[in-house]
Amino acid sequence: MPPSRFRPGLSRPNAPPGEVAWFAFHGDELLVRAVGGNDRFDVPIAADLADLGLRVVRAQPLGELDGRSCRSAELAPGSPAPAGHAYVSLRRLHGRIDPELFDLAGTAYQVQHWDRAHQYCAACGAELETGLDERVKRCARCASSYFPRITPATIVLVEDGPRILMTRQARFPAGMYGLVAGFVEPGETLEGCVAREVHEETGVDIGDIAYFGSQPWPFPHQIMVGFTARYAGGELRVDTRELEDARWFHRDALPTLPPPLSIARKLIDAWLARPAR
Ligand SMILES: [Zn+2]
Structure with a gap:
C-alpha cells in the first residue's frame, strides 16, 4: 500500500493560519464542490465556511492532508448548498471523489456524529468537555468518558480447492454474491465470530482462519475485519432468515462480484491471483 497522505491529529499549534479542507455535513450528506461537471467532486477549501454563506454548528480537527488542515463540521439544518456545491x-x-478524500469523509462523518451525539453526560447530565490530547469527551463532574463508537464486524473468504463459499442477501443487486459477514458479539474473539457466522449462515465448518486486512465502514460506525479460511466439514444449508442463497462457486464460474474497493472484492481478487490449489 502507498503511504497515506493523511496525518491524523487533534491540533496543529504551529500551523500557519490559512485555508482548511472542510468535511462538512448537512444531516447525513457531505458538502462537496462540483469539479468538471462530470459527476466528480472535491471538498470545499476555505478559511471559514462563513465565507460560503454557511453556518457551522460545531467542528472538530481531523489532521492534515498533504500538509493542509482538515476539519469535520456540522452545518445548521436548512442551510442551502452554495452555488457550484451540493450535498451528497x-x-x-x-468513486466520484479522490479515494483519500472519500476515506477522510468517512472519518469525518463518524467524528461529527460522535461530536453531535455527546454534548451532555449520559450519567449525570453535565455539559461535556472535548479532550485536547485524544479523541474523547469528558465529564468534569462525574469523570465519565465518551469515545467514538466503533463496531467490529468480520468478513471471510472460505475456500475449498478451486471454489469459494459465497452468499447472497435479498437487498444485493441482481446476480451479485458476497462473502459471509457478521457483527462481533460481546466476549467473542474475531476468529470465533468468523467461525460462528459461517456455521450459522451456511452450516459449514472451517479451519485455518487467517487475518487478511481491515476496512473502516462508516455506515455509520463499523470496521470490517477480513479473514481467509478453509472448508473443514459440514453440508451446505442456507439460513434463509439471513440469506437469500449460499453456494460454492468455482473460480472459473464466479457470479457478479461485490464492487471494487470493498474488502469482499479485495479478498476475492487476492484469492483469484493465487494459483488454484
Ligand atoms: Zn457526568
Missing part, C-alpha cells in the same frame, strides 16, 4: 451521501460519493 457518502454512498453516492464512492
